[in-house]
Amino acid sequence: MSLLADLLSTIFDRSSKATFNTKLDDRPIAELITDLIGNRGEVRGMTLAHQILDRYNAMCKVKKRDFFSYLAADLDINPVDVRAALEAYETDPSKINYCNFMEVAEPARQELIRRLNQVPEATGSLVAMRQDLLEFARTDASLSALDLDFRHLFSSWFNRGxxxxxxxxxxxxxxxxxxxxxxxxxxxxxxxxxxxxxxxxxxxxxxxxxxxxxxxxxxxxxxxxxxxxxxxxxxxxxxxxxxxxxxxxxxxxxxxxxxxxxxxxxxxxxxxxxxxxxxxxxxxxxxxxxxxxxxxxxxxxxxxxxxxxxxxxxxxxxxxxxxxxxxxxxxxxxxxxxxxxxxxxxxxxxxxxxxxxxxxxxxxxxxxxxxxxxxxxxxxxxxxxxxxxxxxxxxxxxxxxxxxxxxxxxxxxx
Structure with missing residues (x-):
């Protein structure tokens, strides 16, 4: 195993020893997702991510389809905001305008997937989640963009390095x-x-x-x-x-x-x-x-x-x-x-x-x-x-x- 792999394995091993608040948060999963995306606290974020993944894994097939439909529709980009940010950047290509454009051009579900991946061993769970998504996407074109988000992130997480x-x-x-x-x-x-x-x-x-x-x-x-x-x-x-x-x-x-x-x-x-x-x-x-x-x-x-x-x-x-x-x-x-x-x-x-x-x-x-x-x-x-x-x-x-x-x-x- 390479030195880099050794270092990464050590980091992930340490992360796996992290503890979570196991108290059940029975709010609707959409509220947990909103909370996670807007949360900046590491421990709180990991606890939310852990509960969302646990909740997803316990879902039946119909509930999983609803979960993906929610991500595809409610956490998509807003074309109006994207156009406005792009026009602002075209008028003034400043750093702040570029940052604003980048923020609105990325769907919130990408940030959700990143934050879910904070949980130790979550990468495998997200790979399994995409396997479910691909099954639904075969007959539901509205999920195609969501799959592109998974694929975009996985391409980085699973690169040769x-x-x-x-x-x-x-x-x-x-x-x-x-x-x-x-x-x-x-x-x-x-x-x-x-x-x-x-x-x-x-x-x-x-x-x-x-x-x-x-x-x-x-x-x-x-x-x-x-x-x-x-x-x-x-x-x-x-x-x-x-x-x-x-x-x-x-x-x-x-x-x-x-x-x-x-x-x-x-x-x-x-x-x-x-x-x-x-x-x-x-x-x-x-x-x-x-x-x-x-x-x-x-x-x-x-x-x-x-x-x-x-x-x-x-x-x-x-x-x-x-x-x-x-x-x-x-x-x-x-x-x-x-x-x-x-x-x-x-x-x-x-x-x-x-x-x-x-x-x-x-x-x-x-x-x-x-x-x-x-x-x-x-x-x-x-x-x-x-x-x-x-x-x-x-x-x-x-x-x-x-x-x-x-x-x-x-x-x-x-």
Whole structure:
């Protein structure tokens, strides 16, 4: 753990020992919120924040929706005040006018969320609160701005300076290992022995990002296989009976599973930071590692075949060509790749390196991609350039093999 993380952990540990007035304040929650926003006393503020969070956690689903509707409507900005403050600043761009504009341009609910976060361990509670909000916002557009407020604050609270990268191994605390099993989103871990095969052998690694205020909750984790050469199937990596490779003989690091753990942090990107940090750490430890590559699912491929009426021609021989065409030709309306995993890795600066048929024989793999998987190559010398080209105009970096495969198919460009 870094020095900064140690310091932060010490601070949060001290805060966790704070005591609160536990006497129930039975006023309506709107009054507690108004009191908290206007309060300047630290102890009083923490007591109010603690009671509001407790009250929220005890709410039923209907009451939670009402709570969010109140924040969205009653604690929104006042457009009249914003226009007046902006006009005053345009007339006289003084410090005081700028401060006035900043004050009225920020909705009161942002200050509420900040003050709720005074309570020790409140960050995790607020992440869970946003998870509830996202569920309601799917069918209620009036909550969208409120979600942007949460997302704005979380982007600051969960920036790279506060994240701690920790290796996960068989000696890690049991409750952390249980979280890895629970949150695995790509290739299900169905037993403790399956988890052990993924993290104990010398040619396996697992890394996770944590936040000092949520030390028992991984934010995102990646599972890595150290191999000789680039594997073409997940069966090779997850086989129960296999020869363990001595780590010093490995030349390739394969990122075969990346799982986001906190639904309430949707839209807060950690994956790019995680991969770059792990690449830096592994390349510094194992000097023979020269290749950093994924073995990734293609979750939208089967649906795309159906939409394009290509299911009948998607024979085993043609699947790789069709998959290549899908990855580099199928686009969303904004011009970005249709496939979400492709968007993620290409946005990080990787290139589409290869596709493999019969690479995932699981029910999930057959259902979402007819068993086809992809390698995205993190070629360090070209990573930044690829990222810039993709960010600017969605230019997709691909190997010559992928380009040739895509051109060989009769798939209609989409």
């Amino acid at each position: 506060f994240l701690v990268l920790r290796p996960i191994n068989w000696e890690s605390p049991a409750h952390i290992l249980e979280k890895i099993i629970e949150y695995e989103a790509v290739h299900t871990i169905d037993s403790w022995s399956a988890l052990r095969r993924r993290i104990q052998p010398s040619d396996r690694r697992c890394f996770a990002f944590f936040h000092p205020t949520m030390p028992d909750e991984p934010l995102i984790f990646v599972e890595v296989a150290l191999t000789k050469g680039i594997p073409g199937s997940i069966q090779q990596i997850l086989a129960k009976e296999r020869d363990v490779l001595e780590e010093e003989n490995a030349d390739t690091a394969v990122f075969y599973s990346i799982s986001n753990c906190q639904a309430g942090l949707a839209g807060i990107s950690f994956g790019n930071l995680l991969i770059k940090q792990v690449v830096d750490d592994l390349s510094g430890q194992l000097l023979r590692l020269k290749t950093f590559v994924t073995l990734s699912p293609i979750p939208g491929f089967t649906q795309w075949l159906k939409v394009e009426n290509l299911e009948d021609v998607a024979t085993d021989e043609r699947l790789p060509s069709l998959a290549a065409a899908y990855l580099i030709k199928a686009k969303r309306l904004d011009g970005s790749p249709l496939d979400p995993v492709a968007r993620f890795h290409l946005g990080n600066g990787a290139l589409v390196h290869a596709v493999h048929a019969d690479a995932d024989r699981s029910i999930k793999g057959q259902t979402q991609s007819r068993g086809v998987m992809a390698n995205y190559l993190y070629d360090l010398p070209t990573n930044d350039q690829n990222h810039e080209h993709f960010s600017g105009s969605f230019v997709i970096a691909a190997s010559s093999d992928i380009t040739a495969l895509a051109q060989a198919t009769e798939t209609i460009d989409t």
